[in-house]
Amino acid sequence: MNIQRWLKRLSLASMLGMFLILLMGALVTKTESGRGCGDDWPLCNGRFVPAYTIESLIEYSHRFVVGVVGIILLATTILVFLYSQRKDAKWFVGGAMFFTVLQAILGAFAVLWPQSALVMALHFGFSLLSFAFTLLLYLVFTKFGEALIRGDGTRLSRGARLSIWGVLLYSYVVVYLGAFVRHTESIGGCIGWPLCNGQVIPEMTGGTGVVFTHRLAAALLGLAILAVFLMIRNQAKPGSSVYQAALWSLVLVFFQILSGGFVTLTIGYDMFLVASLLHALLISCLFGILCYLAIISMQTADHREVQAYAAPRLP
Structure with a gap:
């Protein structure tokens, strides 16, 4: 073989x-x-x-x-x-x-x-x-491996590339907060969804503060990925690897936020375990796609930037 x-x-x-x-x-x-x-x-x-x-x-x-x-x-x-x-x-x-x-x-x-x-x-x-x-x-x-070393012909601005890497690093913070919610057994700190204990901003103490912080961070992650997708949409073709990865990231973060609500609404029911595993599954897929997007973004430097770096400096 x-x-x-x-x-x-x-x-x-x-x-x-x-x-x-x-x-x-x-x-x-x-x-x-x-x-x-x-x-x-x-x-x-x-x-x-x-x-x-x-x-x-x-x-x-x-x-x-x-x-x-x-x-x-x-x-x-x-x-x-x-x-x-x-x-x-x-x-x-x-x-x-x-x-x-x-x-x-x-x-x-x-x-x-x-x-x-x-x-x-x-x-x-x-x-x-x-x-x-x-x-x-x-x-x-x-077939996706070629884009990891040569890109797909897309040229992203420096701001777009930095935004992608910023979102990736921030997503890891959100993941950590979610894991912290589980290991502190704070999942019941917020009853109800999208409100927390019937309040827009609850009292930030104990498990309630831990869960609400994670919810707020997840919502900001969704907005950040939306902003990155809009930037990429203006700079990349719909069929490109960069565009497709950004689109999948947006879809996955949307369902990830919904699955978080599903976890909360199933507390105390038999579906809670299924909802929790679904939540873990979606964040794993989202993080993996964001990593792929970040790596291929390194191959998408705008040609003007490349020329600027390649040009010899005058004494």
């Missing part, structure tokens, strides 16, 4: 595996199964095969999947460094490996030495970065 096919298949398996890890991590948090294996790691309550309790099975299944995906990612890393000629692929697989190891270590520490909510919120953030890197790695070996 052609080595490029192996690279593509293994990168796809790594990406799907990381996506599964994200969802399973959210499931562990939402079902409060983080202590399902007690204080043991890598064993579960002193056993290689855990007792058949729901919490232990959920937690141990998560650990097992992380281990399997880690092996797949390791094999992918070796093949990329040995056989791929693309520097960006090596950066992406290296980043994925680094953050996968980091989030695994943080997960082990959380079991052996319980961490604060501030630290545990980083666990989801590191997993999200691992997924984003594996997504970019997979795209390298698809």
